[in-house]
Amino acid sequence: MKIYDDKHIKNVVFVGAHNSGKTTLAETMLFEAGLINRRGTVENKNTVSDYHDIEHERGNSIFATPLHTEWRNYKINIIDTPGLDDFIGEIISSIRVADTIVTVLNAQHGVEVGAEIIWNYIDKYHKPTLFVINQIDHINAKFEESFKSIKNLVGNNAVQIQYPVVIDGSQCIVDVLKMKMYKFSPEGGKPEKLEIPDDQKEWAKELNNELIEKAAENDETLLELFFEKGTLNEDEMRQGIKAGMLNHELFPVFCVSALNDMGTGRLMGFIDNVAPAAADLKPEQSMDGKEVKALKESPTALFIFKTVYQPNLGQITFFKVMSGEVRLNDKLINSRNDETEVINQLFIMDGKERQPVNRLTVGDIGATLKLKYTETNDTLASPKLPLTIKPIKFPQARIKKAVFAVNTKDEEKLSEALKKIHNQDPTVNISFSSEAKQLILACQGELHLATIDWTLKNIYGVEARFEKPKIAFRETIQRSSASNYRHKKQSGGSGQFAEVHLKIEPWDENMEEPQGFNIRGKEEIDLSWGGKLVFYNCIVGGVIDLRYLPSIMKGVLEVMEEGPLTGSYIRDVRVMVYDGKMHSVDSNDISFKIAGAHAFKEAFMNANPKLLEPVLELIVKVPEEMVGNVMTDLQARRSMIQGIENNNNYQVLKCLTPEAEMHGFSTDLRSLTQGRATFKSSFSSYQPVPTNVQKELVSH
Template identity: 80%
Template sequence: MEIFDDKHIKNVVFVGAHNSGKTTLAETMLFEAGLINRRGTVEGKNTVSDYHDIEHERGTSVFATPLHTEWRNYKINIIDTPGLDDFIGEIISSIRVSDTIVTVIDAKQGVEIGTEIIWNYIDKYNKPTLFVINQIDHPSANFEESYKSLKTLVGNNVVKVQYPLMVDGAQCIIDVLKMKMYKFKPEGGKPEKLEIPDDQKGIADALHNELVEKAAENDEELLELYFEKGSLNEEEMRKGIKAGMLNHDLFPVFCISALNDMGTGRLMGFIDNVAPAAADLKPAQSVEGEEIKPTKDSSTSLFIFKTLFLPNVGQINFFKVKSGEIKLNDKLTNSRTGEVETINQLFIMDGKKREAVNQLTVGDIGATIKLKNVETNDTLYSGNNPITIKPIKYPEPRMYKAVVADNKNNEEKLTEALKRIHSQDPTLVLKYSKEFNQQIIGCQGELHLATIDWALKNEYNVEAVFERPKINYRETIQRSNTANYRHKKQSGGAGQFAQVHLKIEPYYEGMPEPEGFNIRGKEEVELPWGGKLMFYNCIVGGVIDTRYLPSIMKGVLEVMESGPLTGSYIRDVRVMVYDGKMHSVDSNDISFKIAGAHAFKEAFLNANPKLLEPTLKLTVKVPEEMVGNVMTDLQSRRSIIQSIQTNDHYQILKCVTPEAELYGFSTELRSLTQGKATFNTEFSSYEPVPQHVQQQLVS
């Protein structure tokens, strides 16, 4: 296989809403370049990129799939991504290692909610981006409306490089960079190059001038040249367009029909000649604060951006060469573990097809297998100076489920399977609730959960049951109370005796010290489940020996681990032990632990105990025409709406909602808004449960 240098390697990722045509476009580009002899279809379940069983079963992309093609002395690495935001992790990791984003828009739909969600990540990473309006030959296509929706999304920095036109019943594309018209046969393929028709010259000239101005704005030399000549030639325009893309200030717009192979060759030519390569991007900073120079002569560093498990192959690690070169049998250090890994095999991946290579250079994307302990986000480096590439940050889960194996004998097998799935999908979050002895998984939505369930059944032969997770309620008190308890037990020989008098009060940060007590010692306990216990030794006259105070506190803490209302943890209480009795023979640690526990429990139940529930800060972005239904749903979930902000044609609702009420919200929101709304949450605080809810929970 030919070895390409860093200036002739282009890494592009195809992103866009569900059914916008990304997989079809990837298939057509491979066909155009001659890498495949016939084009597969999503419906025919024979495309190069959608090769997983679950993708065939569901008829949609689930995984991001690396491919490659070669076009006019350039190598184009393509990553075809899913269009549903349930699989946002696949999209984010692909965006991270790409040099240019190709955002595919369905000409029938224009910008969809999926496009908007993805655009937020593109904008965050500040990556060079071009837009492709697809399916221009469909009877329902509307190029101009699609272009307007792009301007609404991105602003005035989107600029047409092409627009579609029907001439004598034939699909044509006017290209205002080359100032030519491409006329296609019904079956597509190589077009006929023609002059722009007279009735289109005015439109094409105006668009050409707009493109020239946009290109000139991004380079001072070109701007001076433009003022001097009044125009730029094609080569100068290419330079200016690339500069604008690198500045994230210029977004070229193309039009194609991927299904009928119209305009894909021209798009590939633009990617070759104009789209930025890895060598054009600014050097990244390592976690250590060093610049990672994307040059062939630098120390080698690989960034693992994706992990996959395939039957009969095992673990495949996909990487981007961030600096230097990688060759067979190279030994690299994992910056996370410190272990040395030997690269025994190197591949270029096209779907499930592996093409063995001997080396890859900076900027390229490849894969390897049979590494010992390598995960997504790891960095492998050569030399003595550690290099750690900044990890990909994945979004927080939007829904949680408790999961158990349907057969208790398979619990360990289930846990191992979930760990394996998490290693190839970091947006699946695994947690264990010690409080409830529950295994919890967090995922991005119902569809994401369905694919996890599918993988467990079909790949790991484990049947799982998904349940509503238990809520981490807390118990506390609302007023002070005193209690005493005498523990006495005689059973021949030494007995047990202890008497404890104590007072309890609600605790809050910064409150004054207790009044009316002779404080001889204080212990502040940061509780593992949140909140504090403030424990005071207020014993006067030695009625209880100091050595028994830790036992009394231990008894109090045991009760706090299982509150008397619902068995939930108790938090934010202070306890003053001020009196009691002991026996010279029968008193011991266990006696005072028991007495302390009983006294505390009695005082707690008479101190107006209150149940607290976790509340979350909830931010919902919803189209303004749908905000009424969403607000009604939120109010039914005991949400307190704190603010409403306007962002274009969206309303952003910020509220505080009890965690218990958010179960099923992801599914309901998608139903109410046809998938056009998004939300995120973060922990807010523990707040008192309404009395009627507390009664239900206690009963």
Template identity: 80%
Template sequence: MKVFDDKHIKNVVFVGAHNSGKTTLSETMLFEAGLINRRGTVEDKNTVSDYHDIEHQRGASVFATPMHTEWRNYKINIIDTPGLDDFIGEIISSIRVADTVVNVINGKHGVEVGTEIIWNYIDKYHRPTLFVVNQIDHPDTNFEDNFKSIKSLVGNNAVMIQYPIKIDGAQCIIDVLKMRCYKFKPEGGKPEKIDIPADEIDKANKLHNELVEKAAENDENLLELYFEKGTLNEDEMRQGIKAGMLNHEVFPVFCVSALNDMGTGRLMGFIDNVAPAAADLKPVQSREGVTVESKADGDTVLFVFKTLYQPNLGQITFFKVKSGEVNLNDKLTNSHTGETETLNQLFIMDGKNRESVSKLTVGDIGATLKLKHTGTNDTLYSGNKLISMKYIQYPEPRITKAVTAVNKNDDEKLSEALKRIHSQDPTVVISYSKESKEQLLGCQGELHLATIGWALKNIYGVEAEFRKPKIQYRETIQRSSTASYRHKKQSGGSGQFAQVHMKIEPWFEGMPEPEGFNIRGKEEVNLPWGGKLIFYNCIVGGVIDQRYLPSVMKGVLEVMESGPLTGSFIRDVRVMVYDGKMHSVDSNDISFKIAGAHAFKEAFLNAKPKLLEPTNELTVKVPEEMTGSVMTDLQARRSIIQGFENSDNYQILKCMIPAAELFGYSTDLRSLTQGRATFHSVFSSYQPVPTNVQKALVKEEV
């Protein structure tokens, strides 16, 4: 295979809402360039991009799929991504390695929720972006409305390169950069180039002039040239458009019919001639502060943006060459693990098809197999200077479930499978709660969860059960209480004897020392589960030997690990041990531990015990017109609204909400807002549970 230099490699990622036509567009581009001899369809389950069994079952992309095409001496690496934000991890990682983002719009619907969500990430990474309005030949498509919706999303920096018209029933596209009209046959393919119709020339000239002005704005030399000549030629316009795209200030808009192969060749031509290449992007800083430049004669630096496990192949590692070049059998160091990896195989991947290569140069995207110590977000490098590319930042899980194997004999198999799934998709977060003794799985939504369940069963041979995780409550007290307990046991020989008197009180930061006690010692315990135990030795007269006080405290802590209300951890209590008795023969550590535990439990139950629940700080970004229904739902979830902020046509709601009420919120919010709202929550504090809720929870435990 021909080796392309970094100026002739274009890495584009296709993003867009579900059913916008990304997979069809990529298939058509491969066909147009002659890389495949027939076009597959999503319906027939034979596209290059959607080749996984689950994608065939669902009729939609689940994974980001790299492939490539060649057009007029340029290599175009394409990554086709899913359209649903349940798979946002696949989208983000692909955007990270793209030189240009192609945002595909379903012409029947315009900018949709999925487009808005993905745009936030494009904007965050400041990636050069162009828009493609698809299905221009569909009767329900209104291109002008589509363009308005794009401008509402990105502002006046959206600039029209093309617009569609019909001439005698034939689909045509007017290109205001080239000032030509392309007329297509019903079956699409190579168009006939004709003059712009007379009744469209005024509109085309107006748009052409707007494009000239927008191109001139982004380059001082071009601006001077524009003022001097009053216009720019096509090459000068290309230069200005590229500069604007690199500055994230120009967003060209194209139109195609991917299904009927109309306009795809012109789109590829623009990607070749105008869209930024890796060589055009600014150098990036590594995590160590080293400048990594896109140059072929530098040290080799590979950034791993995706890993995929296939049963017949093992682990496939996808990478972008950030600097230098990589050759077959190169030995590179993993900056994260310090291990040396040998790249025994190098591939260009087109869906499931692999094409072996001996070398890849800077800016290119490739893959290798069976690396032992390398995963997503890792950097492989040569040379003596440590280089770690900045990590892809993935969103926090939106839903969390407890997961167990249906067959208990598969527990270990389940754990290994979940680790492998996480290594492929870092938005799948696996953890274990020591408190609830549950394995927890966090993901992006119900559809994401369903695909994980499918993979566990069909790829890894484990049937899993997902359920609501236990809420990690805390117990405390609201008033002081005293209690005593006498432990006596005689069973021949030495017996057991201990008597403990104690007083307990609620503890809070900064409270004064207890009055009425002769304090002989104080121990402050920072509890592993949060909060404190303050333990006072107030024994006078030697009624309990000092050596037994630690055992009393152990008994107290033992009860605090499983509170009497719901078995939850106890926190924020102070204990004063002020009296008791011991026996010269029968008293020992175990006796005082038992006595301390029983005395504390009795005092706790008499101190008006209160259940505390974890409370989260919740931020919801919702379209203005949907704010009312979202607020009503939040109030039904016992949340306390704390403030509002305006952001364009959105309201940002901030509130405190019990963690228990967040279960199912992702699904409900999506339903309430047609998927247009987003939210983020983070643990804030423990707060008292309402009395009626506490009674119900305690009753559940009985």
């Protein structure tokens, strides 16, 4: 196939809410350009982008799918993304490598929840963005309301390039950049290009003037020209629109009917002529702060933004050429692990179809197969230019589940499969809790979890079970207590004998040394699970030999690793060993370890033991009108509201919430707010469990 230079490559990503028509628009653009002979549909499960079995089964996009089309000597790389924020990782990685974001809206609904959430990421990356209001010919289409919803989202810098109108029963689009009207037949396709009718001229001219002013605002030379002439020609307007898009201060709005192929050719023409290319954007940044300029003459650097595992092919690695060119058989260094990868195969991907190429130039998007050491977010670079491009920051997980293989023989197979799933989708995190002895899977939501379950079953052949994870409680004491224990065992020959007297107290950072003891030695142990054990030798008169003190402490630590209340770790205790007895023949290390453990356990149970629970700092961003319901839910989860801040039309709630109460929160929050609220959490501290909750936990 033809190889395009960097000035004739445009990378766009289609984002938007579920059912906005992104996949249909991509399909129509490929058809318009003649790359496919027949348009597939989502319903018939034969579109180029939604080709995975699970997408056919569920009837919606789950993976971001790279495609390409060619239009008037330009190559347009398209990434069609899912519309559900459970798959936000697919969306974010696509936004990261796109030059222009195309936000597709359903004309019946305007800006929906999905588009609103995605906009936060677009805004964060400061990427050039245009909006496409789709399904303008639907009986329930509301173009003006949809446009207003865009302005509510991005402000007054949303500007109409087009608007729809029906004339004599025919669907038409008035274009105020070209000041022409396009009239479509019911079958769509190539329109009839007409003058704007008299009854539309005044409104079209008003929008044209607004577009001229917005275009002029973004370029000082154009602004001077505008003041001088009072207007701008079409080429000057294009220049100003492009500058505004690059500044993230102008958002053109188009209208189409993707299903009936109306307006897609004009949209592709705008992407060709106006939408920024990679070379127009600010240079990428490496981890050490250096600029990675999009120059063909520079050494090669590829950024891996996506990996997919297919049983018949193995791993497919998708990349964007950030600098230089990549050719077949190039040897590149992975900056994360210093491994050398050989590019044995090079493709342009259109869904599942692979088109082999010999090289790809800077700014282009491609794929390769069977790399051995490379994952999503890695950089492959020429040995002449060792660098690491700043990785994608993926959002934290919203739900956690303990995961088990239904067949215990498949535990290792399950672990390996989950590692591969994580490599493909970094929003899936896998960890092993040694404390709970559980494999923990963290992901974005229930739908995301269902997809992982499907993948395990159908791709990797592993049946999995998901459960609520165990909470990592801690045990401690609230008052002092003394105890002693004599261990005596005689079974012929030498026996076992040890007697230990000790006192325990709650420990905190600022407390004074113990009173009434002759302190001979002190050891502070920072426990791996948090908190401290402070161990004092207060033995007088040599009643216990010094060499047995480590064994007593070992016995104490063994109990602390599995506390008497719930089997949880014990923390923040100090122990004073002040008396005891030993036998010249029968005493040994094991005897003192056993005696120390029993004495500590008894003292612990008499020291008003208390359960501590992990408490999270929870930040919830909620639409103003929904705050009441969310606060009621949070209070039912024993949350303590620490503060509320305004953020545009949202309220940001900051609270402390027990981790044990977070189960189901993501799903409930989505339900309470129609998916409009977001949250993030982080560990704050361990706090005492309420008495009634402790009784229930201990009784189990």
